Amino acid sequence: GEDVEQSLFLSVREGDSSVINCTYTDSSSTYLYWYKQEPGAGLQLLTYIFSNMDMKQDQRLTVLLNKKDKHLSLRIADTQTGDSAIYFCAESISNFNKFYFGSGTKLNVKP
């Protein structure tokens, strides 16, 4: 399968920005995604970016894509305690709607 890697933990203070990083191996990725998982819940799509874009902003969320380095990041501005969750990076390949997920980054927001 494809390799999608993330660091496992990130801790920030409320009001700070959070940056969650992800690297992937397949250069034929069509879409790259960020999903959020709250305790005991399924995965919720936060945002996605087409592989021909390098940045996407959606309210407090900014996604940056560096195709050359196969690096994706999610920046959450003004992080709140409600942002505490596990964040998964995922890619889908060409025409197949199969997703390859990273191991998830657990974001802990301290008041």
Place this chain on the structure above:
Amino acid sequence: NAGVTQTPKFQVLKTGQSMTLQCAQDMNHEYMSWYRQDPGMGLRLIHYSVGAGITDQGEVPNGYNVSRSTTEDFPLRLLSAAPSQTSVYFCASSLTEGNTEAFFGQGTRLTVV
């Protein structure tokens, strides 16, 4: 609109028992898939289906069977449960090929003792 519904939410099995995890979606989605989530390993694709009557294997298909007799339902069968199948299982669906969003169920936490 219920979205993706998985049942049961929790299940304990003895080694060697069989069971079926149910997944249903009411969004008329063509694509459905099953993932397992294990600590530190993200989600790994077990099986997927691109439409009724069509299924294929994902990354970790061994020990699991699926069928897709209708668009709405995509059950996952464990024929002879093993402790290595202790995991949280997620079903997902999406509308069309290349669609940007997969909708996930709430998950089934399975323990095999």
